[in-house]
Amino acid sequence: MGKLIIKEKILSKNSDMAKQLRNKFKNTLVLNFVSSPGSGKTSILERVLVMLKDKYKLAVIEGDQQTSNDADRIEATGVRAFQVNTGGSCHLEASDVERGIAELGLDLDLLIIENVGNLVCTAAFDLGEDAKIIVLSTTEGEDKPIKYPTMFRVGTAFIINKTDLLPYVDFDIEKCIEYAKGVKPDLDVIKTSCKTGEGLQELARYIEKMIQIKKG
Amino acid sequence: MHEMSVATSLIDIVLDTAKNNNASKVTKVFVKIGRLAGIEKDALLFAYDAIKDEYGLIKESEMVIEDVPITGKCHKCGKTDTYTEMFFACSSCGAYEVELLTGEEMSITEIEVD
Numbered sequence: 546m547g548k549l550i551i552k553e554k555i556l557s558k559n560s561d562m563a564k565q566l567r568n569k570f571k572n573t574l575v576l577n578f579v580s581s582p583g584s585g586k587t588s589i590l591e592r593v594l595v596m597l598k599d600k601y602k603l604a605v606i607e608g609d610q611q612t613s614n615d616a617d618r619i620e621a622t623g624v625r626a627f628q629v630n631t632g633g634s635c636h637l638e639a640s641d642v643e644r645g646i647a648e649l650g651l652d653l654d655l656l657i658i659e660n661v662g663n664l665v666c667t668a669a670f671d672l673g674e675d676a677k678i679i680v681l682s683t684t685e686g687e688d689k690p691i692k693y694p695t696m697f698r699v700g701t702a703f704i705i706n707k708t709d710l711l712p713y714v715d716f717d718i719e720k721c722i723e724y725a726k727g728v729k730p731d732l733d734v735i736k737t738s739c740k741t742g743e744g745l746q747e748l749a750r751y752i753e754k755m756i757q758i759k760k761g
Numbered sequence: 762m763h764e765m766s767v768a769t770s771l772i773d774i775v776l777d778t779a780k781n782n783n784a785s786k787v788t789k790v791f792v793k794i795g796r797l798a799g800i801e802k803d804a805l806l807f808a809y810d811a812i813k814d815e816y817g818l819i820k821e822s823e824m825v826i827e828d829v830p831i832t833g834k835c836h837k838c839g840k841t842d843t844y845t846e847m848f849f850a851c852s853s854c855g856a857y858e859v860e861l862l863t864g865e866e867m868s869i870t871e872i873e874v875d
Contacts, residue, residue, distance in 0.1 A: 546788070546873065546874070546875050547784075547873070547874055548871050548872070548873055548874075549778055549779075549782055549784070549871060549872050549873075549874055550870070550871045551774065551778055551869045551870060551871055551872060552868065552869075552870055552871075553774055553868060553869055554867060554868050554869075555767055555770050555771045555774065555792065555867050555868060555869055556767065556770050556867060557770075557774070558770055558773065559770065634763075634766065635762055635763055636763050636766070638766070665763070665799050666762065666763030666766075666799070668799050669763060669767070669798070669799055669800075669867070670763075670766075691846070691847045691848055692847070694797060694847035695797050695798065695799035695865075696799075698797060698861075698865070724848065726857055727848040727849060727850055727857055728847060728848065728849060730857040730858055
């Protein structure tokens with residue numbers, strides 16, 4: 546009988562693969578979009594990628610349990626997309642991104658990973674991204690940042706979507722931002738609506754700036 | 762419910778370590794899970810017990826989870842706090858600029874073997 550000291554992160558295998566991916570993404574900005582299901586990630590991407598696609602080389606990895614519906618929607622905008630169906634799994638792992646870039650290649654300025662709609666599990670898996678972008682919609686509770694702090698803690702930007710619905714819902718947007726800052730003070734907040742177009746150009750400029758920073 | 766993936770990764774590490782040290786049986790597996798790691802303890806225990814039956818080496822092992830509280834230090838006034846709420850403001854000066862010291866752990870620390 547004896548003790549063996551290990552001291553290793555449980556998800557070290559995924560983290561190691563993410564590190565290898567990050568080394569490959571030298572000239573490619575990689576953004577991991579995370580949210581609950583139905584927050585409007587795909588709708589935001591459809592509109593924002595159109596603003597960027599003539600200037601930059603883009604591609605999207607779409608993660609869903611089933612169907613290629615989201616990849617089809619992205620491809621309809623003229624941007625290449627690779628669909629990962631996770632089957633029973635609630636999150637993408639670094640190995641899924643590896644498969645995605647085997648198909649899409651690395652000659653990209655921007656790679657968007659649209660993760661499976663899930664605010665818990667997706668927080669734990671490093672995909673080699675430069676930043677996690679959290680999307681929340683106004684039809685959800687304003688207290689989501691403190692209900693799902695693990696995710697907000699690892700986010701870089703926080704998009705509050707469906708602002709056109711604010712007059713009709715009880716969502717207190719200032720309270721929501723306050724909660725988010727209490728979990729992660731330096732989160733960048735962008736308010737968007739795919740119906741009115743609010744904030745979409747601001748988001749496109751934000752991403753563009755990140756591409757330029759990445760390229761040095 | 763990513764606890765199944767977490768348990769699978771954990772078991773890979775346990776099996777590799779046991780084999781590399783020529784252990785014949787693993788009896789205990791010690792892990793540290795921070796309150797901010799997003800892991801449901803019962804789900805992780807359930808997943809571990811469900812998978813361990815497939816491997817003779819760990820079939821009779823027990824996972825012991827240490828809960829790690831969320832602690833942090835204020836950048837403005839230097840006060841250290843333990844947070845029970847998921848809102849990390851300094852209890853002394855109210856600043857949000859706190860550096861978390863613990864609470865995000867998801868690691869394996871040691872195993873007991875025969």
